[in-house]
Amino acid sequence: MRKLLLFVSFIISIALYSQKTTLTIPSSKMQEDREVTIVLPASYEKDTNKSYPLLVLLDGDYLLNPFQGVIDYGVYWDEIPETIIVAIHQNKKGERYSDTEVNPANGLPVEKGSKFFEFIAQELMPSIEKEYRTTSFKMIAGHDVTANYLNYFLLKEQPLFNAYIAISPELSSGMEKQIPERLKAINEPFYYYVSTANGDLKKMQKRILDLDTAIKLVAKNSLNYKFDNFKTASHYSSVLYAIPEAFYQFYAIYQPISPSEFSEKIAVLPSGYVDYLKTKYDLIEKNLYLKTPIRYSDFKAIEAAILKNKAYAELEQLADLANKNYPKTMLADYELGLMYEKTENYPKAIKLYQKAYQKEEIGDLTKDMILDKIESLKKQ
Secondary structure: HHHHHHHHHHHHHHHOEEEEEEEEEEEEEOOEEEEEEEOOOOOOOOOOOOOOOEEEEHHHHHHHHHHHHHHHHHOOOOOOOEEEEEEOOOOOOOOOHHHOOOOOOOEEEEOHHHHHHHHHHHHHHHHHHHHHOEEEEEEEEOOOOOOHHOOOHHHHOOOOOEEEEEEEOOOOOOOOHHHHHHHHHHHEEEEEEEEEEEEOOOOHHHHHHHHHHHOOOOOOOEEEEEEEEEEEEEOOHHHHHHHHHHHHHHOOOOOOOOOOHHHHHOOOOOHHHHHHHHHHHHHHHHHHHHOOOOHHHHHHHHHHHHOOOOOOOOOHHHHHHHHHOOOOOOOHHHHHHHHHOOOOHHEEEEEHHHHHHHOOOEEEEEEEHHHHHHHHOOOO
């Protein structure tokens, strides 16, 4: 546990470069002012053409720092995309309990609970989407009573969010049936994470376990679902365990090609290495609404698979893809030159390497390296 706390303290320190602003928003729905903290990614002001996923945090007073820490740590290693965070403050006067008030009989929001729902859906979200550059990938997260409350946005005919992180939810009446039924009816890519811990109240934990059993019966390829039961965590420390588990589950497809992905999924293919790369980035765009250039490291991973399996003809396809993603660099000409080198057409390889030399360096492709290749091939 001590190591986990030290880790979280470290990743929180990385967040220094993000832009954080606390605003007071007058709400006509709630007839009161509400405080929210907006955290913009470090690149937000510099890259004005870029849009970002959105994370809305209930219990923002104490969930903001750990969530921001995990996101910034993942961004540092290019395993999680930069994200706009909107943290709603609910703990100055115990607002979280009145905000999440439900009717015990039917489990539906009542009184201030229904007004808080309208505040988020009809005031806060439209304002955020108008003011900031957000993508269509929208997440919401909460803990115990707020983790239960976020499910009401899922139960709408058109869910307000497409990714839900419910940490130790204190489930309302009927949620164990309503959530799986709703998830079963959704056909587009959807994300749901729920967790419990041995430190949760046993009655509360049993209902979460029942929910997990029911969701696992929803067999849909479009549903990205993960459940965790943290055996050594308290009700409160489980937050620190759950956040990275949720994000790394949701963003598994986004992450760079890892050694295990390379050896277990790519290198074993008989062919179609470039198609694998195209499909990976198509799925990132389709499922996460993120259009991102193919990473240089992923180009090199596919190149390695091609060389390993002597599928040299695919280097031409890789060169075409490189030209689309990095047209000003030497990558495309290098890949095409590599194809001719491996097929022992050295004059063509030299010509393409000379062409590559005139372009920008990228990654470990340097002018010195290209010159060495040219000199080596001239001796063939």
